[in-house]
Amino acid sequence: MAHLLREVGLDFVESAPVRHVFFREISAPPEAVFHALAEDVPGWAQWFSAVTLARPLDGGARREVRLKGGTRFEETILAAKSPEVYAYRIDLTNAPGARTMVEEWRLAPAGTGTRVQWTFAVDGTAPFRFALGLARVGLGRAFRDAVTSLDRRLASAAR
Secondary structure, X not given: OOEEOOOOOOOHHHHOOEEEEEEXXXXXXXXXXXXXXXXXXXXXXXXXXXXXXXXXXXXXOEEEEEEOOOOEEEEEEEEXXXXXXXXXXXXXXXXXXXXXXXXXXXXXXXXXXXXXXXXXXXXXXXXXXXXXXXXXXXXXXXXXXXXXXXXXXXXXXXX
């Protein structure tokens, strides 16, 4: 059953009770990475293995995302500043125990490539927060695998 989450702004990324921050440097330039994140929303299913569907809504102001295992999200874009930051708030989900969720992708030049930083900021019931604490390693692996796959995809598209 889907439920509405609390509306928050981008500042929640810094104040969330649970924050997981991951980063990785890749060879693709920031502009290409930003395009893949913010402008090629359906492409997420090609490089982020947990994503089975991603599609823009309301002219790109919102998104629908579905994950393997059946988790669903409807999201509102909070920031899309090329090529530096792309962030969204989850407004509706079927994830039990979630109260507030924001994800932020920060991009910075790193040599000829990009330093990609993903912050997963959440609040929820005590069991939800506990489970996300345990999920940190898996989330980190999913991030690393996704960004590595994205880098490969962008390199082959540039050829």
